[in-house]
Amino acid sequence: MGRSADVPRAIEDFDGDDAGCSLLHVDMDAFFASVEIRRRPELRGTPVVVGGSLRGVVAAASYEARRYGIRSAMSMGQALRLCPRLIVLPPDRDAYASASAAVMAILRDVTPRVEPLSLDEAFLDVAGAERLHGRPAAIAAGIRARVSEELALTCSVGVAPTKFVAKLASARCKPDGLLVVPAAEVLSFLRPLPVTVLWGVGARTAEPLHRLGVRTVADLADTPLDTLRRALGAAGAEHLHALAHGLDPRTVQSGEVEKSISADHTNDVDLTAEDDVRRELLRLAGEVGRRVRERGWVARTIGIKIRFADFRTVTRVRTLPGWTDSTATIYQIATELYAGLGLDRPRIRLAGVKCENFRVAGQAPEQLTLDTLGANHLDDQRARTDPVIDAARARFGAQAMGYGSLLPTPGQTDRGEGP
DNA sequence: TCTGGGGTCCTAGGACCC
């Protein structure tokens, strides 16, 4: 762990050739856990994980927790068995989002060519920033210094000629490190690594590769493309073969917009009552609708996801004749899709609602109302109440106001959906 | 205390149109 001797070039003594290494990958260290520890200094040096619910998994683990073998995506039960004195903190998405915004602002001071991948990592293309800010390695060091001094957080930065090598480099120098992979050293850097480090090679893809005897990136690079095509399908094979040869034509895409917005939730206790499921769909529809409206968008495709007690998962989507941003419409479609499953005495572990197929509101040809959908007892009067509810929630929190009147049994609401 | 929640991308099959 840390900057050990096998890390080829820490920046402090980097005097090599970073020419053409214009891609940076910035990755925050144990991000959620670090944000929590920052505001609770008494937790520093202790094993901490973020990830809350009864049936949850670890979302982030401090490096002290990792010493016990705890990793993200591990079930909370397993994590607690590995370290009984583990401190478990519930996630605070707002706190991570605002810390993330502060990090991204530092990155955008260097160049507008920033592509966030998630709250805690981003690619930068600094090709145009060198005259102003110096060589890529110096820019990376500067970013690390600012993040540390201004935000009291640490990050690791990979510097390389391509996106995926930069990403591998940041992973190889974690935590709190910096690694430059000069253009001339890309292949010698890549070839000894296990294939599973390549982006897109998970457990399922590794299996056929291992059957072919492919274990390292070098093995992959030296396997004929046709053999890979038969094992993986054309698209995956060509992509991975190119990566194994250090080729990655992808450029940094700033201004990427989301293609879908979804909310789902695993219940501590499986839902069995029809009303409970509808209430949950309504809550999720409200969440998704709010986030669609927040962006000033409208959506044409609405979907649900249902996971049963046995973990079997089904999805249903419907593309509408027009666009909507109304919680009532999203909820209406979600309940119809749910009814269409024709379930008999289901035990529902997780329910989810999703919107996709977006347009900017006002630029869409027509907005749907529930009238158009044949539900004429509910109408766009409710759509007009969405902005009021959004404003109240923004000011007073998620519990402030809801859609109790949409429910079949409004008297029984218990999740803050009351009037 | 088995298996979160937010996403992206790919595949395969069917409908439909020309």
Next chain:
DNA sequence: TCTGGGGTCCTAGGACCC
């Protein structure tokens, strides 16, 4: 009456990522 081929849109599921 045994029937092609291409293109697009839509849906369901699954792999993968953080």
